[in-house]
Amino acid sequence: MKLSRTLQIASSPHVSSGASVDHIMYHVVLALLPVVGFAVYAFGLAAALVIFTATASCVATEHFLNRLNRRETPVSDWSVTITGILYGLTLPPALPLWMVVIGGVFGVGIGKYLFGGLAYNAFNPALVGRAFLQAAFPQAMTHWSEAFSPGRFTDLPSSTLTIPMAEPVYDAVTSATPLAVMKFQNATTGVPELAFGLTSGSVGETCAALILAGGAYLALRNMLNWRIPVSILATVAGLSFLMNLIAPGEYASPVFMLFSGGLMLGAVFMATDMVASPITNAGCWLYGLLIGALVVVIRYWGGMPEGVMYAILLANAVSPHIDRLIQPTVFGTRPENGEKKDEQEGTA
Amino acid sequence: MSTPTTHTDEFIKGLWRDNPVFIQVLGMCPALAVSNTAMNALTMGLATSFVLLMSGLSVSALARFIPREARIVCYICIIASFVTTVDYAIMAISLELHKSLGAFISLIVVNCLILGRSEAFASKNSMGRAAADALGMGVGFTAALLSIGMVREILGAGTLFNVELFPEGYQTWTVMVLPSGGFFAMAVWLLVVNAIKQRQETAARLKEEAS
Numbered sequence: 001m002k003l004s005r006t007l008q009i010a011s012s013p014h015v016s017s018g019a020s021v022d023h024i025m026y027h028v029v030l031a032l033l034p035v036v037g038f039a040v041y042a043f044g045l046a047a048a049l050v051i052f053t054a055t056a057s058c059v060a061t062e063h064f065l066n067r068l069n070r071r072e073t074p075v076s077d078w079s080v081t082i083t084g085i086l087y088g089l090t091l092p093p094a095l096p097l098w099m100v101v102i103g104g105v106f107g108v109g110i111g112k113y114l115f116g117g118l119a120y121n122a123f124n125p126a127l128v129g130r131a132f133l134q135a136a137f138p139q140a141m142t143h144w145s146e147a148f149s150p151g152r153f154t155d156l157p158s159s160t161l162t163i164p165m166a167e168p169v170y171d172a173v174t175s176a177t178p179l180a181v182m183k184f185q186n187a188t189t190g191v192p193e194l195a196f197g198l199t200s201g202s203v204g205e206t207c208a209a210l211i212l213a214g215g216a217y218l219a220l221r222n223m224l225n226w227r228i229p230v231s232i233l234a235t236v237a238g239l240s241f242l243m244n245l246i247a248p249g250e251y252a253s254p255v256f257m258l259f260s261g262g263l264m265l266g267a268v269f270m271a272t273d274m275v276a277s278p279i280t281n282a283g284c285w286l287y288g289l290l291i292g293a294l295v296v297v298i299r300y301w302g303g304m305p306e307g308v309m310y311a312i313l314l315a316n317a318v319s320p321h322i323d324r325l326i327q328p329t330v331f332g333t334r335p336e337n338g339e340k341k342d343e344q345e346g347t348a
Numbered sequence: 349m350s351t352p353t354t355h356t357d358e359f360i361k362g363l364w365r366d367n368p369v370f371i372q373v374l375g376m377c378p379a380l381a382v383s384n385t386a387m388n389a390l391t392m393g394l395a396t397s398f399v400l401l402m403s404g405l406s407v408s409a410l411a412r413f414i415p416r417e418a419r420i421v422c423y424i425c426i427i428a429s430f431v432t433t434v435d436y437a438i439m440a441i442s443l444e445l446h447k448s449l450g451a452f453i454s455l456i457v458v459n460c461l462i463l464g465r466s467e468a469f470a471s472k473n474s475m476g477r478a479a480a481d482a483l484g485m486g487v488g489f490t491a492a493l494l495s496i497g498m499v500r501e502i503l504g505a506g507t508l509f510n511v512e513l514f515p516e517g518y519q520t521w522t523v524m525v526l527p528s529g530g531f532f533a534m535a536v537w538l539l540v541v542n543a544i545k546q547r548q549e550t551a552a553r554l555k556e557e558a559s
Contacts, residue, residue: 099519110535135523167519 044152089204231288397486
């Protein structure tokens with residue numbers, strides 16, 4: 001933080017950590033860059049276009065809506081850029097670009113702006129956009145192209161440039177995600193492939209190692225509450241260990257559960273959305289526990305192979321209630337009970 | 349609510365200023381549940397309009413004989429008899445349509461729009477006024493349902509009144525024919541209506557200040 005040389009008179013607090021929205025968000029973008037890089041390396045031109053279109057549509061929506069209501073555009077604080085990148089990372093690589101735009105406009109417009117913009121969004125806007133696409137275009141959202149296909153840097157899949165509103169036609173080789181293989185063929189995938197992203201899947205969810213590295217970077221800089229991912233991953237590992245112990249043939253192993261699908265991306269970058277997650281540390285543990293349990297339940301017994309997105313959105317809905325339940329004591333006072341607590345809401 | 353004078357005013361207010369769905373937000377259950385196609389929406393709107401008109405007339409005519417303490421029961425009886433008429437009429441016209449609307453025709457009985465208009469308007473006004481009000485509300489309700497239903501059918505199925513609108517290969521938006529699509533279409537229409545209303549109010553205020 002730069003210090004002004006002129007004499008400043010202000011009331012407390014006088015000491016600032018220097019953290020501001022754009023500062024933190026800038027570092028999140030940095031932490032995401034390796035993941036984006038790997039996504040482009042694994043899925044080629046299509047992934048680059050998907051991530052770029054996703055980011056552009058989110059930023060443009062935010063800018064346009066704010067200008068429409070004559071508000072100052074908040075695009076320069078990077079937050080919507082992160083929403084856009086994260087949203088792009090959750091999409092299948094061969095998704096038609098017009099669908100990418102629709103999800104981005106929906107996520108930022110309805111998931112964020114209608115709730116009041118940054119810091120008022122009850123749900124993670126990136127996941128709102130993805131959930132809408134999943135409900136609107138289920139076939140296109142579950143069409144996974146092969147990773148590391150030979151012509152990925154020169155050719156685009158035919159579906160990417162589909163005319164708006166038209167049904168995509170696929171020519172590229174498809175391959176099931178590890179979770180789908182698990183669900184429908186009951187076959188597991190090796191851990192090295194999962195950890196280093198050699199499998200098919202959403203653009204940015206495949207390489208667990210890079211996601212964890214990005215998360216560790218942010219956690220060390222204190223820009224991400226490490227309790228949330230740790231709690232989610234521990235819950236998933238614990239529950240799947242138990243189930244795997246009971247019926248090893250039927251339920252996937254904990255290691256597979258941890259490294260497959262969108263769990264890493266969701267736990268590290270999605271669930272930790274500062275607005276939609278609880279405020280207190282105890283609340284964060286509870287929130288992570290809830291997400292982890294929901295992920296395991298949806299994956300084992302749900303109709304779909306993957307459930308991280310719905311688990312996080314459901315937990316987002318619960319997080320204000322977690323905040324009400326776990327109220328910190330105001331510094332210098334004793335814990336009070338009754339109605340007084342409600343008045344202190346938001347002071348933490 | 350100010351008291352307009354002529355019958356035309358009573359009719360017109362239901363179309364926009366007191367639109368039952370977009371302004372009063374009444375009768376949400378059919379508006380969200382059976383607006384998945386334009387045909388369903390239109391049928392539902394017309395059926396509700398008929399019940400609205402007939403029960404409005406009856407309530408207005410019988411207002412003096414209905415005891416205050418038991419008025420809701422009496423209104424429900426009146427409404428239910430007309431709903432039964434509509435139910436059988438639709439079944440006779442098209443069994444397919446009747447099936448696709450399901451229990452929602454019978455549920456017109458408990459549509460708060462009809463009970464609300466009977467209680468708040470028809471019981472206190474002459475039959476002519478009650479009829480004008482009921483017709484206005486009915487047309488407003490039908491128009492609102494149709495506007496939701498059209499959006500949902502065009503996006504969700506690529507058709508309008510079962511007529512194909514697009515060439516082959518149209519990507520349907522599955523979500524729009526699902527219940528959640530009703531909420532999305534409804535929300536977007538509310539947004540549009542409120543934006544227009546706000547703009548009108550601002551314009552009126554500016555005009556007032558200027559004069």
